[in-house]
Amino acid sequence: MITVSNVSVQFGKRVLFNDVNLKFTSGNCYGIIGANGAGKSTIIIGGGLVGCETALWLKKDRNVDVTIVELMQDILSVGGPLCSANKDMLQDLLKFHKIDILTGSCVTEKTAEGYRVKTPDGEKTISADTVICAVGYAPERGIYEEIKASMPYVHLLGDAEQVSNIMYAIWNAYELARNI
Numbered sequence: 001m002i003t004v005s006n007v008s009v010q011f012g013k014r015v016l017f018n019d020v021n022l023k024f025t026s027g028n029c030y031g032i033i034g035a036n037g038a039g040k041s042t043i044i045i046g047g048g049l050v051g052c053e054t055a056l057w058l059k060k061d062r063n064v065d066v067t068i069v070e071l072m073q074d075i076l077s078v079g080g081p082l083c084s085a086n087k088d089m090l091q092d093l094l095k096f097h098k099i100d101i102l103t104g105s106c107v108t109e110k111t112a113e114g115y116r117v118k119t120p121d122g123e124k125t126i127s128a129d130t131v132i133c134a135v136g137y138a139p140e141r142g143i144y145e146e147i148k149a150s151m152p153y154v155h156l157l158g159d160a161e162q163v164s165n166i167m168y169a170i171w172n173a174y175e176l177a178r179n180i
Contacts, residue, residue, distance in 0.1 A: 001025050039129035041065045047075030051134035052090055059097045067100040069107055137163035
């Protein structure tokens, strides 16, 4: 767990955050966006489905310059199987909309000039006014654990069982219903 207390960010007279307190817990995904939303340049840390779809939406619908920074050697390679047609289409759309993608890379620090990124070709600095962290999936079983002993028939499905995609959630629900 990481706790942040009384953090303020200000550029000149413009206050972005003032006395913010946050608690980041293990297994969750967080994004911090200022009061005005994503700015004109955004780094998305994580090239899974959420990161790629967010990048596409920001570029296509909000005209934001986006760079995806992915630690793995390819985007969309973790987080459960993705239908190959959907994966191909999303990769084609990212390329068509000229979204920068850095694979095998990681953000190492924030500097006065921007964000330092370690890439297979060396370090580079990327200027961005917004960073979105789209990494990590963890099942959320809290409600299930609370009620499973008090009800005769409780079943765990979807992302609560194992984070994946809608196709697997529907298939698992079908299998469960068929066997009841």
